[in-house]
Amino acid sequence: MGRGSQASIPQIDQRILQKLETHFVAPDIYRRGDLALRQSQLAHMVSDKVIPQLLRLHEEIVPEAPSVDAMIAALAPDRTDIAGLANIVLGDDLEAAVRYVIALRERGLSMETLFIELLEPTARHLGEMWDNDACDFIDVTLGVARLQKLLAAFNDTHSSDALDMRRTVLMAMTPGDQHFFGVTMVERFLEAAGWKVQTETAATADQIADAARTRWFAVAGLTAGSTQMIDSLAETIDLIRKRSQNPHIGIMVGGPLFSEDPSLVAVVGADATAPSAPAAVLVAQKLSDAASAHLN
Structure with a gap:
């Protein structure tokens, strides 16, 4: 728009x-x-x-x-x-x-x-x-x-009958990443703001994608600590999109590398990035609203 x-x-x-x-x-x-x-x-x-x-x-x-x-x-x-x-x-x-x-x-x-x-x-x-x-x-x-x-x-998604079900997020660390703090803070803010969160901190790309296959998520959020994680992150996002129970799942990514170079969001195949945990909550809502528009 x-x-x-x-x-x-x-x-x-x-x-x-x-x-x-x-x-x-x-x-x-x-x-x-x-x-x-x-x-x-x-x-x-x-x-x-x-x-x-x-x-x-x-x-x-x-x-x-x-x-x-x-x-x-x-x-x-x-x-x-x-x-x-x-x-x-x-x-x-x-x-x-x-x-x-x-x-x-x-x-x-x-x-x-x-x-x-x-x-x-x-x-x-x-x-x-x-x-x-x-x-x-x-x-x-x-x-x-x-x-x-x-x-x-x-965005006119506040009156949706399925609002509770749709406020679900899959949080994960990119395979190979060892930085737990960022994903933990995002998880804390999401849960406090009323989201249901499933977090995978030591899963492979296949395991993360299978989690999206077995449960409906509005949004998947992944963190990456360095540019060395780019290929692994892109592979994980591709698998999530292929297997997700929600064909319109929104994917947000976080980490300093995306703040420094927002163009990397498109490179890894994500929809958006959030520079902080509070901002991630709002980005999740925006992506969830977009998914709701497809489902209504």
Whole structure:
């Protein structure tokens, strides 16, 4: 979908948002009780940063009457938008997050653009806040879970009867890889955000592919520690696609080599990469939504 396409804006009411809580947050993750403080911080952020930025954009863009492409580039989400959405999803008002995304959609940006330039970077931003001790694991989990809800709601997959069954991920390490930390962190965030995860940390390519054959998975996630793993990873992905019970399985890959060279995603035959564990949760939701579109 291009930047300028205008998909319909979903009609989302409070009952739907509350119902989604059972799908996108694990039972042992609870709501924070500091909503008033977060709303106050958000109000200051909007008044001090967002409104002045909008005024500057108005002054800079309207008089020159730039091309449509230039205007869209100027209005694309920036660090202020990302930080703003992060603050909203750290609170309890998901309706405010919906309105926030709608406002950006009304700039003329597609959901694909918003995923790449707003939602996934917001998940990364939450991970950075956690790394910097600006919030805790529960904060990040709830924030990422709400980003998942936004993505599912705007992609119209939130009302699927088979939503529970489809929220399944096969996580695996590329045969020969010895780096457990990355896959463990992704597994932890996925489970906290309501996904059912099966993890294979010492399996061969055949065993990983057979796991996808014997159980339906929406997404398979594989990690690779170095470029020496590329051939093995590509072989594993090819086997998964050939044997998977889900013919539309989405495959995401992770590891520093993909952050340094995103073109390697296509080289190994994957669909997407995620630069962090919180971002992997959102990428999994996006790939799951794509699979649901084929199945509905």
